[in-house]
Amino acid sequence: MSNKVKIAIDAMSGENAPEKIIEGIKISLNSNKENFFYLYGDENLLKKKISENKLLNEHCEIINTKDIILDDESPLAAAKRGKESSMWKAIECLKEKKAHISLSAGNTGALLVISRLLLPTIDGISKPALAALWPNKNYMSVVLDLGANIEFNEKNLLDFASMGASLFISLFESDSPKVALLNVGLEETKGHDILKKTYTALKSNKIKNFNFCGYIEGNHIMDGDIDVIVTDGFTGNVALKTAEGTANFITKGLKKSLNKFSILFSYKALRKFKEKLDPRKYNGAIFLGLENPVVKSHGGTDSIGFAHSINVCNKIVKADLIKKIKSNLITVDG
């Protein structure tokens, strides 16, 4: 047990919870038995779900909670009234070092607010950020912030850059990830003042395990040349959602255009491409900058997607992400 990666799971949030959650844990346990799960939720309900499965029984402990935070609650209202909820308790247990990491498929805003309320920010980090995985030609990049902060300054972007690099190293065992700032052009003079100051600071700082590559434009995010793409929460959120909308628009349009013979003739290759883009593989937004990592699974994902986010949790803990972030802080000297 002492060597296990201990994951505190909000078992009651997200579509089809807790069934999807339990099923996701089962899928994950079939390929990896390194994790131990604290399940926060309705004890009677959860007991029934896991009692018949030996693997689940051995790798799960249920902690009864009385409340659930709903998807459509305002984050502040949820944080105010939700102290007995599965989400709150699954985060709170990190403070007591019961678990290494917390995972929820619930209300993102509430998760961010409750995490910030309960967990201290890492010394030297000004604001935490929400990072996610973005598919590209080669494999995946890390993009952040995706909406944890609307207001931002130069120090915030520097923190996002160093935290993003630490996350990339943790997830993909890379030595020196290529980091770039999202901007409207590549020249040094482009963009707003905060970006220009961040550019100068990143250029002049020598940062361990970090390869600063300047600016990147939106049309090159998926080229696979950059590992960590740094932006403010407003721009990052709009960019991510615009990419999702565009991808949906095109794949739906093409699906309609292909008749069954066409699909049959290219079945294997189409399936391979579909698998490459499968959003379940990119499931798991990581809330970075607090003393304990908190992972958000997409609420609408299925058990396979949830298993992927368990895998993200496992990698983050095993790579000691928080320690990496602490040793990789960027100080402004410009």
Place this chain on the structure above:
Amino acid sequence: MSNKVKIAIDAMSGENAPEKIIEGIKISLNSNKENFFYLYGDENLLKKKISENKLLNEHCEIINTKDIILDDESPLAAAKRGKESSMWKAIECLKEKKAHISLSAGNTGALLVISRLLLPTIDGISKPALAALWPNKNYMSVVLDLGANIEFNEKNLLDFASMGASLFISLFESDSPKVALLNVGLEETKGHDILKKTYTALKSNKIKNFNFCGYIEGNHIMDGDIDVIVTDGFTGNVALKTAEGTANFITKGLKKSLNKFSILFSYKALRKFKEKLDPRKYNGAIFLGLENPVVKSHGGTDSIGFAHSINVCNKIVKADLIKKIKSNLITVDG
């Protein structure tokens, strides 16, 4: 001649100029003879190109210019040294009322700077904006600003909203376009302060020919429910380029996945979908807010794309866009 739509064309800028430009004019004249073209560029070169074609000869006048602004020049440097360039002269002639509108496929930054230098801003408009057409499920939306301004305030966004609505009405003969602000969520409390103030102002103002629909998120831009999407130049530029990058990534990946039998079986439907998304149809970014309209064709488009941007110019002039903008200004009342 007096009833003609007079278009001043920078005939020397963009890839494959002036051949592409002349070919584009020819294509446009074959379906619409309402336009007359002032071609700014190398007289000898242009004369040779149009001399053998009766239609071109009748509908074009060449004005000799001695210089060309290059694509990789910095906008300010280009504006400083480019007073004898085809781009400068094609914009300058609007001041003298020689033409109704100016069209160039050259350096976007230089075009914006030179236009602002030479043409007065419309009274009541704080900053001009760059608008473009964005494909959606139904047809097209207008999105602005796409990068003319990096710094912005509430008044700018209000101007963009009213100018965008006027452009939509001009291009698509719509009565009351649906307008929304691009944001990271739909609730009134979402987003930064400038957005919230703009929201309040748009909600409380009664604007002619204008249907304010609140916020829109990036993943719904292509749903076709909103006609005019308003954002700041930084966010708009990132969103547009991210959508382009995503579309390229997916279409290339799918193309690779489909073998020739698949393509053969769905040839017609695939071609129809390709046509719907053909970037040449969306060619023509419109610089709004100056006393004269200036249109920017994509530098890399071909003659068909250039003909589309001529069509945009024709519609803008015939609909009297500038008059529409002036009569549709939004004033902040609190």
